[in-house]
């Protein structure tokens with residue numbers, strides 16, 4: 450059992466995500482996404498897929514990446 454780093458819920462099915470040197474505990478993917486997923490540099494939505502990286506920024510899709518570079 451471990452407490453979620455995002456919402457503080459103590460849950461017996463919590464899990465850990467390691468990203469670089471960070472190790473975080475979550476009770477749900479929703480909390481993991483809120484805490485760790487990057488935001489699209491154009492429309493500000495959560496990037497939970499592969500996303501698109503362009504010019505050092507992360508976008509949710511090629512549409513946003515294209516739009517932002519104009």
Ligand SMILES: [Zn+2]
Nearest residue numbers: 453456476480
């Ligand atoms: Zn949580």
Ligand SMILES: [Zn+2]
Nearest residue numbers: 489492509513
């Ligand atoms: Zn976007």
